[in-house]
Amino acid sequence: MTAATGTVGTTGTTGATRVAILGGGPAGLAAAQAALAAGAAVTLLDEGGRLGGQYWRHHEGLTDRRLQHGWARFERLRGVLDRAEVHTGASVWSAEASDGVVRLRAVVGAADAAGRVALDIEADAVVVATGAHDLALPVPGWTLPGVTTAGAAQALAKRDGVTVGRRTVVSGAGPFLLPVAQSLSVAGSEVVGVHEASRLGGLAAGWLPRPWQLVGKAGELVEYVGALARHRIPYRIGSGVVRVLGTDRVEGVVIAALDADWRPIPGTEREVACDSVALGHGFTPRLEVAIALGAVIEGDRRGRFVVVDESQRTSVDGVFAAGEVTGIGGADAALAEGAVAGFMAAGGALDDGRMRGPLAVRRRMRAFAARLERAHGIQPGWTSWLSDDTVVCRCENVTRRTIAVRADAPLRAMKLATRAGLGACQGRTCGRAVEAIVADAGGAPEGFDRRPVLAPVRLGEVAAVATGGPEQ
Amino acid sequence: MIRITVGDEAIEGRDGQTIAGVLIGAGRTAWRTAQTGDRGVFCGIGVCHDCLVTVNDVEGVRACQREAVDGDRVEREVRA
Numbered sequence: 001m002t003a004a005t006g007t008v009g010t011t012g013t014t015g016a017t018r019v020a021i022l023g024g025g026p027a028g029l030a031a032a033q034a035a036l037a038a039g040a041a042v043t044l045l046d047e048g049g050r051l052g053g054q055y056w057r058h059h060e061g062l063t064d065r066r067l068q069h070g071w072a073r074f075e076r077l078r079g080v081l082d083r084a085e086v087h088t089g090a091s092v093w094s095a096e097a098s099d100g101v102v103r104l105r106a107v108v109g110a111a112d113a114a115g116r117v118a119l120d121i122e123a124d125a126v127v128v129a130t131g132a133h134d135l136a137l138p139v140p141g142w143t144l145p146g147v148t149t150a151g152a153a154q155a156l157a158k159r160d161g162v163t164v165g166r167r168t169v170v171s172g173a174g175p176f177l178l179p180v181a182q183s184l185s186v187a188g189s190e191v192v193g194v195h196e197a198s199r200l201g202g203l204a205a206g207w208l209p210r211p212w213q214l215v216g217k218a219g220e221l222v223e224y225v226g227a228l229a230r231h232r233i234p235y236r237i238g239s240g241v242v243r244v245l246g247t248d249r250v251e252g253v254v255i256a257a258l259d260a261d262w263r264p265i266p267g268t269e270r271e272v273a274c275d276s277v278a279l280g281h282g283f284t285p286r287l288e289v290a291i292a293l294g295a296v297i298e299g300d301r302r303g304r305f306v307v308v309d310e311s312q313r314t315s316v317d318g319v320f321a322a323g324e325v326t327g328i329g330g331a332d333a334a335l336a337e338g339a340v341a342g343f344m345a346a347g348g349a350l351d352d353g354r355m356r357g358p359l360a361v362r363r364r365m366r367a368f369a370a371r372l373e374r375a376h377g378i379q380p381g382w383t384s385w386l387s388d389d390t391v392v393c394r395c396e397n398v399t400r401r402t403i404a405v406r407a408d409a410p411l412r413a414m415k416l417a418t419r420a421g422l423g424a425c426q427g428r429t430c431g432r433a434v435e436a437i438v439a440d441a442g443g444a445p446e447g448f449d450r451r452p453v454l455a456p457v458r459l460g461e462v463a464a465v466a467t468g469g470p471e472q
Numbered sequence: 473m474i475r476i477t478v479g480d481e482a483i484e485g486r487d488g489q490t491i492a493g494v495l496i497g498a499g500r501t502a503w504r505t506a507q508t509g510d511r512g513v514f515c516g517i518g519v520c521h522d523c524l525v526t527v528n529d530v531e532g533v534r535a536c537q538r539e540a541v542d543g544d545r546v547e548r549e550v551r552a
């Protein structure tokens with residue numbers, strides 16, 4: 001095993017600004033294209049085996065083309081990357097910025113393999129485009145096999161061409177539930193129903209008056225609604241899965257009507273048979289790299305994001321951010337923000353004619369994102385569908401009661417006493433839920449975002465870097 | 473077509489599938505023993521660590537992230 005030290009800008013134009021881009025989803029890809037256009041030497045890293053991020057997750061031999069949107073755009077973005085240095089399968093586990101120099105450390109190789117190759121990147125600027133993951137709220141029974149996040153159902157259908165079950169209930173909030181239902185149907189599972197927690201009032205304040213803004217340029221919404229109709233999938237607003245039934249695996253769910261606060265309405269419960277459940281109540285940004293770099297994060301329990309200015313610049317010199325780490329706005333917003341971030345990181349100017357398009361799209365999509373949050377944002381009543389013994393922290397099997405009992409302790413002490421959020425996922429899965437439970441019980445939560453290791457890495461790999469080279 | 477072993481059973485998958493994809497394609501939904509019961513895929517994108525397996529004697533491999541290779545030996549992990 002050898003250590004590779006990549007230094008950006010050693011190939012091509014000498015003296016060019018070295019821009020590192022972390023994340024190969026819509027935001028990172030658009031950033032790479034814009035930074036190249038502005039004359040920078042670009043290095044792009046992503047831990048996935050393929051570029052595309054969540055939106056363009058694919059495999060050449062397995063992805064059903066009906067599930068792929070805006071593919072021509074992806075091919076154009078990927079096409080310009082022959083002028084960049086691209087590392088896939090590269091997990092960035094350490095990031096720092098000081099004295100105008102950004103240093104990223106990655107290990108490159110098959111996911112979680114032993115003996116991956118170390119890669120150190122040094123750059124003048126970095127664009128953090130690490131995206132988001134699903135926010136699935138706990139429900140009694142949600143640890144049963146057959147329950148996945150909505151994003152997992154999407155990823156498995158798109159990337160691997162499989163579904164976890166044959167009869168799936170989709171439940172949560174937001175327009176993302178629609179493509180998930182379509183993907184499940186195409187990949188071979190009957191979707192029994194899509195349950196949207198928001199009520200019509202919320203939707204009417206959100207995207208209903210301007211549904212075309214959900215559509216973007218691709219006509220996606222029209223297609224999803226068409227798919228629901230074609231597969232005869234009911235779409236029920238103001239309702240959700242409040243309990244998953246089964247002993248060794250999913251056998252059914254309890255659906256209830258939810259009030260405007262997302263509190264189950266007594267007397268409305270009914271059982272539905274199914275063998276799989278897809279839960280998605282929104283998305284939560286992958287902030288750890290931005291935090292490690294020192295960027296200011298703002299927000300509250302409803303969502304915390306990297307703070308950026310008009311140029312997508314964070315509070316730290318040379319550190320830019322784009323895409324879902326700065327706010328949940330969908331792929332079009334990510335593309336526009338990425339273009340601005342990459343161009344500015346490369347030393348471009350905002351009043352350059354090439355920025356007019358991305359700036360206009362960004363403005364429109366941010367307004368849209370604000371309405372989405374108003375329509376589908378998580379409401380505090382959801383915690384009333386938990387029972388005392390519901391597992392909240394899946395890694396350490398910590399129940400609601402255990403967390404609530406310690407709610408008055410400082411968060412750090414609460415975590416140490418209960419182990420909530422201290423498992424393998426470092427609180428990524430349960431963080432928001434734990435905060436909500438602590439808040440319900442009168443505590444003052446927050447602080448699940450900081451993580452010592454940014455991506456899973458083996459001790460030997462860290463040790464190898466620390467001692468100046470990998471063990472031979 | 474690829475073939476991997478899970479415990480002492482051989483299962484077939486399609487070229488390019490992740491280990492999770494192969495397991496699910498073969499009808500399995502859970503393959504790790506946790507304190508509250510068996511677990512399989514939850515997040516599907518490498519964040520939650522529910523789907524960990526041992527692959528070719530290396531522990532802690534996220535089945536949803538690792539592309540399966542013909543001949544891989546996959547073993548269950550137990551965490552009581």
Ligand SMILES: Cc1cc2nc3c(=O)[nH]c(=O)nc-3n(C[C@H](O)[C@H](O)[C@H](O)COP(=O)(O)OP(=O)(O)OC[C@H]3O[C@@H](n4cnc5c(N)ncnc54)[C@H](O)[C@@H]3O)c2cc1C
Pocket residue numbers: 022023024025026027028045046047048052053054055056090091092093129130131132133134150151152154155176179283286289322323324325330331334454455516517
């Ligand atoms: C599972 C899932 C599926 C989704 N599917 C769709 C869909 O089908 N349609 C849709 O409209 N929207 C989908 N979304 C919403 C999606 O988040 C956005 O539409 C869009 O992909 C956001 O773009 P982005 O560039 O900001 O982030 P992403 O597309 O999430 O890209 C971020 C990239 O950063 C990489 N990364 C993060 N941390 C590190 C690290 N430490 N080291 C190396 N690489 C790292 C990730 O591997 C990822 O590829 C999905 C979201 C999720 C979570």
